[in-house]
Amino acid sequence: MTVCSVQRCNQETAGRFTTNEKVFMETAVCGDHLQRLEAGEPWSYQGAENGLLMAGNGLPPVVVKYEVQETIAPGVTLALHTDGDETPSSFWLSKESAQQLGSFLTGNL
Ligand SMILES: [Zn+2]
Structure with missing residues (x-):
């Protein structure tokens, strides 16, 4: 039995995931992970x-939204909302740093 390439998945492989996005990569994965990857x-x-990291199998949470909240101090509070987590992680930053980081994390450069 060949085991799925996704970290900590012990299911038997059902197909091959192939990508050519940045570099060619091909690896065997189970049916559930092949469906999710595709x-x-x-x-x-x-x-x-x-092997591969995916949500629930080693991949850190994905940032899906951010909020910049004004404060009476010279900086702002940046709240990062991640996929599947109802409570955002908040940080205090200068206004310029918060805008640059938020734009970078969501790909809105
Ligand atoms: Zn798997």
Whole structure:
């Protein structure tokens, strides 16, 4: 039995996930992960030894939204909302740093 390439998944492989986005990569995965990968879920390839990371299997949470909240102090509070987490993580930053970081994280450069 060949085991799925997604970290910590012990299911038997059902097909091959192939991508040519940045570099060619092909690896064997189980049916559930193949379906999720083909649907466009985020992933990160960690090399042949460590396999693929996906949500719930080693990939850190994805930032889906951010909010910049004005304060009476010279900076702002930046709240990052991640996929599947109802409570945002908040940080105090200068206004300029918060806008640059928020834009970078959501790809709105
Ligand atoms: Zn799997």
